[in-house]
Amino acid sequence: MTLSRIILGFLVVQPMTGYDLMRAFATSAAYFWRADKAQIYRTLAKLVDEHLARIEVVPGTNAPDRVVHHVTDRGREALHAWLVARPESQAPRDSFVARMFFAGELGDDEISALIEARATDATTARDALAAVRAETPHPDPRSDRAGWLRSMTLDQGIREHDEHLEWLDALRTGLGAEEGS
Numbered sequence: 001m002t003l004s005r006i007i008l009g010f011l012v013v014q015p016m017t018g019y020d021l022m023r024a025f026a027t028s029a030a031y032f033w034r035a036d037k038a039q040i041y042r043t044l045a046k047l048v049d050e051h052l053a054r055i056e057v058v059p060g061t062n063a064p065d066r067v068v069h070h071v072t073d074r075g076r077e078a079l080h081a082w083l084v085a086r087p088e089s090q091a092p093r094d095s096f097v098a099r100m101f102f103a104g105e106l107g108d109d110e111i112s113a114l115i116e117a118r119a120t121d122a123t124t125a126r127d128a129l130a131a132v133r134a135e136t137p138h139p140d141p142r143s144d145r146a147g148w149l150r151s152m153t154l155d156q157g158i159r160e161h162d163e164h165l166e167w168l169d170a171l172r173t174g175l176g177a178e179e180g181s
Helices: 001-014 018-026 037-049 073-084 093-106 108-134 145-180
Strands: 053-058 066-071
Touching: 001 018, 001 037, 001 053, 001 066, 001 073, 018 037, 018 066, 037 053, 037 066, 066 073, 093 108, 108 145
Parallel strands: none
Antiparallel strands: 053 066
16 A cells, blocks of 8 residues: 555656656655556556546657556545554565674675675665755745655655665674674
């Protein structure tokens, strides 16, 4: 259900095609939710079937027609109900952290390789969010609360990546300290 409500949220921000949603999940939403093409299109079809979204076919000029999705009044109501409901508790799932938990079975070089790969991925993800953030206005919450909340969410994503990178540095330091003992 969370994916469908996130998609409704994006459709409230602006009508979107499936491709637009894929880009949104790959950029601004990437740090808090993942969805692949099949999940997005399957969820869009379900939202339309449930009358939570409607489609508009925009004829293409020298290109295929665009299928633009709009949120309906029922969709806004469903989004509102989800937004005000108590958030579901979801245990974090991160295979890298699980690997570090059990990585005592590995040699230092193997652990270091995992850390370096993760650091590269985390830096790339943080930099991608920072690029989106750089293009996102910093609105006053009194005049554009929705835009301000979206910009604050991007800031949180950047902070979380920075904190994760600090933790990776602590892992590196710890491994280096073990080498000297």
